[in-house]
Amino acid sequence: MVIVTTIRREVITLPAADLGPDNPLPPLRPLDEVHRIEERDRDELPRDMARQVGFAPLRSLLPARVRDGYGRERAPREIDALVLENDRLRAAVLPGLGGRIASLFHKPTGRELLYRNPVFQPANFALNGAWYSGGIEWNIGATGHTTLSVAPLHAARVTAPDGGEMLRLWEWERLRDLPFQVDLWLPEHSDFLYVGVRVRNPHEKPVPAYWWSNIAVPEERRVIAPADEAWHFGYERRLRRVPVPSYDGIDRTYPLNSPYAADYFYELPEERRRWIAALAADGHGLVQTSTDVLRGRKLFVWGNGSGGRRWQEWLTEPGTGGYCEIQAGLARTQLEHVRLDAESEVSWLEAYGPLDASPDGEWETVVSGVEERLAAVLPRADVDAAYEAWKPHADAEPGEILAVGSGWGALEVLRTDWKLPGTPFDESTLGEDQEPWRQLLRAGSLPDPRRVRPPGETLVARHWRDMLETAPATPLTEYHLGVAQWHDGDQAQAVRSWERALELAPSLWPLLRCLAVADHEAGNHERAADRYTEAFDDLCHERRDTGASWTAATAALGREAIEALLAVRRTEQARSVWERLHPATRERGRFRLIEAGLLLAEGRREEARAVFDAGFEVADLREGAEAIGRLWARLAEEPLPEHYDFRMRPQET
Known part of the structure; x- marks a missing residue:
């Protein structure tokens, strides 16, 4: 029986902690970000990497709010999901929690390909606080986990390149003021989930861009990528080049071998295909590959020390097994931001699916074996062709709206009258948070508060500052200014x-x-x-x-x-x-x-x-x-x- 690719709504019930209210105080202090390096290390980096490490690093969380109102008491909670399914794969997406893919299930083998967290437990890992582990997350903005980690995204049905259904997610990223979209579809009879991503810069000046797709997989795996070297970054804040797979007598491609939490950013040769895989001892596992624009590949491990094990328990339930992350990004490391020229965009295609290959043996033999197996089940040319087929559909107007994100994108479109085909930020999505700023835009002044309460969010981009400077100097205006x-x-x-x-x-x-x-x-x-x-x-x-x-x-x-x-x-x-x-x-x-x-x-x-x-x-x-x-x-x-x-x-x- 042929099963046509479908998108349907579903409710997932998990033990979940309540997110609670956001912190109402504007985050004025310098960013508390652990992913930065000493100046002495920057001098020893390749020139292009050093330039991108120094390119517009984030200094402030504004205009985002800190999300620190959550606790650790969990109760059953219904979470809305959108499920994509064909006869081979089933993907569950959480539009209200950053658009994360919570599950990718391979039906012929009955295997979950990701680490699927059995609970929803926020923890302080996102740039602005609340974040949760598991699945595939989309990180945009700046070094670290996105401020949209637990935020709702817009979602809708769109026609896929093959004529079937495609799920589109989109939002306005506020740290860099960039709209982005993530298109997910399952071609008929495909073992691979395709993901088309586009980040736009509608501004008249270049901006720093950042993207990493983070994939949680069980840590009892060997992580394989086509590299003989990696950039190691630990919480000592040192970035240094190390050999792959082993250094200091330890094979670091087995996540449980590392004593401490660490990042390994693989140095992929320019001509090599972009991919990374995590395979269990029996040879079964997950592979992620992409078009060449998504250059970087990374392994994150918690390590086998007491601190790393405690974090694993903290983020899930004790006794449920740990995880590591395999990742793919625009730059070689997560300490870098790339230049996105004025009125331009960057886009690529990713593919996620099962892979069977031997993880054991000499490194070069293992890498060659995985690469050959990947070429057999999903040739590089097929990924490039899928990207070319998707590009005209990236502008397709959404059909049925399946979820609604924030109104911040609508406010920016209202201000500029930007045309953003494929990602409508409709004025109907404007809400209470945007209303004072809509009035500033329309009437030239902020409205007086109707009741005594903590002040709302502040918009800090230069164009909003200019409007505040010319508005009547009320106390509220002076505060936001x-x-x-x-x-x-x-x-x-x-x-x-x-x-x-x-x-x-x-x-x-x-x-x-x-x-x-x-x-x-x-x-x-x-x-x-x-x-x-x-x-x-x-x-x-x-x-x-x-x-x-x-x-x-x-x-x-x-x-x-x-x-x-x-x-x-x-x-x-x-x-x-x-x-x-x-x-x-x-x-x-x-x-x-x-x-x-x-x-x-x-x-x-x-x-x-x-x-x-x-x-x-x-x-x-x-x-x-x-x-x-x-x-x-x-x-x-x-x-x-x-x-x-x-x-x-x-x-x-």
Whole structure:
């Protein structure tokens, strides 16, 4: 029986943690990104790589918001999925969670080709916080996991190149202001899922572009790519060239052999076909290949150390097996951004499917064997031909809308009247978050808030800053203008805007908090502490209830205020802030850790140790963060307990 390729809706039920509210405070501090290298290493890189490592690295998360409101209590939750299926493969896509492919199931063999996470558990790995593991994710924007990791994308049916159905995902990436699309289809009787990707630059100037497709697979695999060298990057922040498959006497192509978490960016020769595979001991596994534009290939491993194993448990359920990631990107490494010229685009085609080949033996023999098998089941010419067949369909207008993303793209299209065939950002998708900016665009001024609440998101691109500078200078306008100026690196102007707004603003705490950050970054820690104290006092006076937005604002500002006060040893004021946090906030793991630090600063060492002994889980612990270990070292002489050990690098002796 012939099964025609279909797209259908489905609901997946998983134990899931709630995402909670976003952090309402604009992220003004420098980006906390672990993937950066020392200047000494950059001097030793190939010229083109060094240029791209230094090309417009991201300095700020603005205009994105930090997503840190999630916890670790999981309950059954229904998650909307879109399922593509032919007679060979079944792919489940989650449009409301970054468009991730959660499952790729090969029906003839009954095998899941990906690592399919049995839970939905956010963790602090995305550039803006919340991220989750498993499946195939689409990373656009800048070095790190995309700010869209848990965000909804637009989705619709489109006619595929072979006349069947294709699933289109699209959104507006806000860090670089770039629209992108991901087209997925399954040709009839195909063992391979085709994915066409396009990133556009509609601006009149070049922009930095970044893309990595991240594929989670079970870690009991051997990862194979056509390379004899790789660029190794560990959490010591060193980038160096190493041989493949082995160095220091260890074959690193087996993920469980590495002692610590690490990236291996394979150095693929220019003329070689682009592919990477992960094969189990029995020879079965997954291969990913692409047209040549998608140049880079990478292996990420957690390592066999206690910290890496703890992270594996943290992101899923203990006892369910770990995973590694095989990846494909526009550059050789994830530390680079490529130039996308003005009013241009970049596009490519990827293919994902099963592969059977021997993973064991001498490296050159294994690579040749996999490459020959890939050529037999999916010739390189077929991938190139599929790309050429897809390109005319990339502009096809979507049919039935299957999911709706954000309204930010619609706002930009409204501002510019850009024509973006194939990816409509309809005005009907504009929502409450975009409404003040739509009014600024149409009327030249921001509307006065209808009720007292934390201020909304700030748009910081130059064209929005220009509009804010010519708008009537209301306190709200000055607040947003200051944020945009700060983003541009114009700190002095930002401070002046915030100080002007203080004179007439009905709500002082957002402005005082911004000024406190400015003082902190300028090294004036005492004044920063003063302003944080005043800001928190004003927030506690103004907050109306224990609703999500006020609770999130109180938690976010309280955390920053306590840290600022402890930095200048004002423990009594820090305790006062702590006591005015909502009771439920004080019970969260992050704040239990803060409490332990506060108790230690007050000289109450035994009580601080008791917090550790009682146990806590910091839901938003940052990738690579070592705050728990550092505080433990001040409290105890014994080794850090395993359930607190998230260290991802060798410890200094």
